[in-house]
Amino acid sequence: MKLAYSIAKRFLGYNKGQTILIAVGIAIGVSVQIFIGLLITGLQDSLIDKTVGSTPHITITQEDETSFEEFMIDGGSFTAVAYQAEGPAFALSENDDASVLLRGLSADGDKLYKLSEKLIEGRMPSAMNEVILGSGLSEKLDVSLNDELTLRTITNQSVVVNIVGIVDLKVDAINNSWVLATLATAQSLFELKDEITSIAIQVEDVFEADVLAEGIMTFERVNEQNLSVVNWKDQNEDLLSGLNGQSISSLMIQVFVLVSVVLGIASVLAITVLQKSKQIGILKAMGITDKTASWIFLFQGLLLGFWGAILGVLFGVGLLLSFTTFARNPDGSALIPIAFDPVFIAFSGSIAIFSALLASFIPAQRSKKLSPIEVIRNG
Amino acid sequence: MDNILELKNITKFYGDKIKTQVLFGLDLSFERGSFNSIIGQSGSGKSTLLNILGTLDRPTDGDIIINGKNTKTLNANALSQLRNENLGFIFQFHYLLPEFTALENILMPVRILGKKIDKEVMARAEELIELVGLSKVKNNLATQMSGGQQQRTAIARALMNQASIILADEPTGNLDSDTTEQIYDLMRMINKKYQTTFIIITHDQSVAEKTDRIIEIKDGRILMDVRKK
Ligand SMILES: Nc1ncnc2c1ncn2[C@@H]1O[C@H](COP(=O)(O)OP(=O)(O)OP(=O)(O)O)[C@@H](O)[C@H]1O
Ligand SMILES: [Mg+2]
Numbered sequence: 001m002k003l004a005y006s007i008a009k010r011f012l013g014y015n016k017g018q019t020i021l022i023a024v025g026i027a028i029g030v031s032v033q034i035f036i037g038l039l040i041t042g043l044q045d046s047l048i049d050k051t052v053g054s055t056p057h058i059t060i061t062q063e064d065e066t067s068f069e070e071f072m073i074d075g076g077s078f079t080a081v082a083y084q085a086e087g088p089a090f091a092l093s094e095n096d097d098a099s100v101l102l103r104g105l106s107a108d109g110d111k112l113y114k115l116s117e118k119l120i121e122g123r124m125p126s127a128m129n130e131v132i133l134g135s136g137l138s139e140k141l142d143v144s145l146n147d148e149l150t151l152r153t154i155t156n157q158s159v160v161v162n163i164v165g166i167v168d169l170k171v172d173a174i175n176n177s178w179v180l181a182t183l184a185t186a187q188s189l190f191e192l193k194d195e196i197t198s199i200a201i202q203v204e205d206v207f208e209a210d211v212l213a214e215g216i217m218t219f220e221r222v223n224e225q226n227l228s229v230v231n232w233k234d235q236n237e238d239l240l241s242g243l244n245g246q247s248i249s250s251l252m253i254q255v256f257v258l259v260s261v262v263l264g265i266a267s268v269l270a271i272t273v274l275q276k277s278k279q280i281g282i283l284k285a286m287g288i289t290d291k292t293a294s295w296i297f298l299f300q301g302l303l304l305g306f307w308g309a310i311l312g313v314l315f316g317v318g319l320l321l322s323f324t325t326f327a328r329n330p331d332g333s334a335l336i337p338i339a340f341d342p343v344f345i346a347f348s349g350s351i352a353i354f355s356a357l358l359a360s361f362i363p364a365q366r367s368k369k370l371s372p373i374e375v376i377r378n379g
Numbered sequence: 380m381d382n383i384l385e386l387k388n389i390t391k392f393y394g395d396k397i398k399t400q401v402l403f404g405l406d407l408s409f410e411r412g413s414f415n416s417i418i419g420q421s422g423s424g425k426s427t428l429l430n431i432l433g434t435l436d437r438p439t440d441g442d443i444i445i446n447g448k449n450t451k452t453l454n455a456n457a458l459s460q461l462r463n464e465n466l467g468f469i470f471q472f473h474y475l476l477p478e479f480t481a482l483e484n485i486l487m488p489v490r491i492l493g494k495k496i497d498k499e500v501m502a503r504a505e506e507l508i509e510l511v512g513l514s515k516v517k518n519n520l521a522t523q524m525s526g527g528q529q530q531r532t533a534i535a536r537a538l539m540n541q542a543s544i545i546l547a548d549e550p551t552g553n554l555d556s557d558t559t560e561q562i563y564d565l566m567r568m569i570n571k572k573y574q575t576t577f578i579i580i581t582h583d584q585s586v587a588e589k590t591d592r593i594i595e596i597k598d599g600r601i602l603m604d605v606r607k608k
Contacts, residue, residue: 285435285474
């Protein structure tokens, strides 16, 4: 075994050019796989983050859109559970008026909608009758921080609130209509007492949302109050099938790259058996066993796979780094935030090593069959 | 007499469909420490015989007994081990491993045996290198040596595991007459020093005449078997 390894190393070292060529071939395969794999994952992650990163993944409402009693939802899979009381209202400032959507949020609302991150000025509402407005709405009403605003419901309840913050909600439609307050503020204005109109939930793994939603549907309180549970996947089927198609094509590319790498190594190693058949014959005449002879080629495959994988990981990561460094948005942020997934990188490297080993099985088998007499007879 | 190697009724056919018989029921035995040559016309079956003697090839029929062990029943691994421990080969085209230096080539049989390259082994290698006169080029790759030096490396390699039998197929076939003389003297000296049995195929009449026994093969049969002394 040790002998086979040292002969393998020597053979590879003796044909340096050829060795480097194969290793680089494997490396290119690995780096393409890493680059494509992580690029697509990064693209999908950022797309998903943009789509559902700051919206509820699961929403619980009353079927008839009325209010219901709040109940506890917790568990490790849920990263944010916001209790909401919301309804249409009319906002009047000194200068103008507008139809708005008033949404009262419990503590987790900030986390779920990433409000603190999106605040342009001011702070989050914390006390009764404090609100923050979408930036579009604040322009429309011509109000600024610390101004007062009157909110009136369709049932003609009204309240005067303080603007403690302006928030940029990114999407025009909600930027122009949302007024956000504490849960208590909204409950009092809409005369809901302790009741709420919806529960918005974010989950750890967005793709688990449908399964978790089904779990929630079995809750006693959900059945009792006849609540409806919807998750983002039901509402985004096009996006999901798009992502799925992308994943499949990325996988296909990876598989084809892999297949060509394996074929490449196998054919080159097959040639090296021919190149080294004389040496194998001599070694066998000296008494090397068939098993040791075949291990020489397995070790060659392993060594090539190992160095190819290391080189490939370096290439791949280098490629990704330069891509994230040079492909940038006008604002300087990375065009595609690539996730450096060490598990995927290690996986890709191990696949290369494994395929190289696999590819060396044929030449190893051939070397086993090689008889010293052939070599001695034919020079 | 103590026979190190015995052949009993060896026949050899080549080919699957069209069978050509190359060896016709040979009986031969070689004494321990003897120095033998095999001569004969080209195509008479000398190499075929030597390869069968060396267990590199199997006879179609007959028995080969090496050091009292019948090789017929041995499997490939056991044959490999037998070759490694008892037999040394020297061929016309020396067959060194070009990726390794002279010293590494000489040490290879020991590594195949699975023994550590310790001080004792190194001392033996150095002694053999000295003996065959390769001290100056021992760290050269096989390809960086002259034909004679390569052949001497092959001889040292054949001796490394203290092989009791050295099989040589035209070892001086492509060397000039001076070098041929040197190689022959070297083999003779080793034969005397270590009591190694030599079986040498040669075309060179002068080489054959210096051996203790000349076996002539003709068309796969023993034509003549002459012992000196
Ligand atoms: N693999 C083979 N298949 C068929 N016939 C073979 C094979 N090897 C050798 N022969 C035949 O066997 C006969 C003996 O060959 P061998 O090589 O033993 O001769 P030799 O005495 O060593 O000749 P030379 O002096 O030229 O080396 C020849 O007629 C040769 O054609
Ligand atoms: Mg011959």
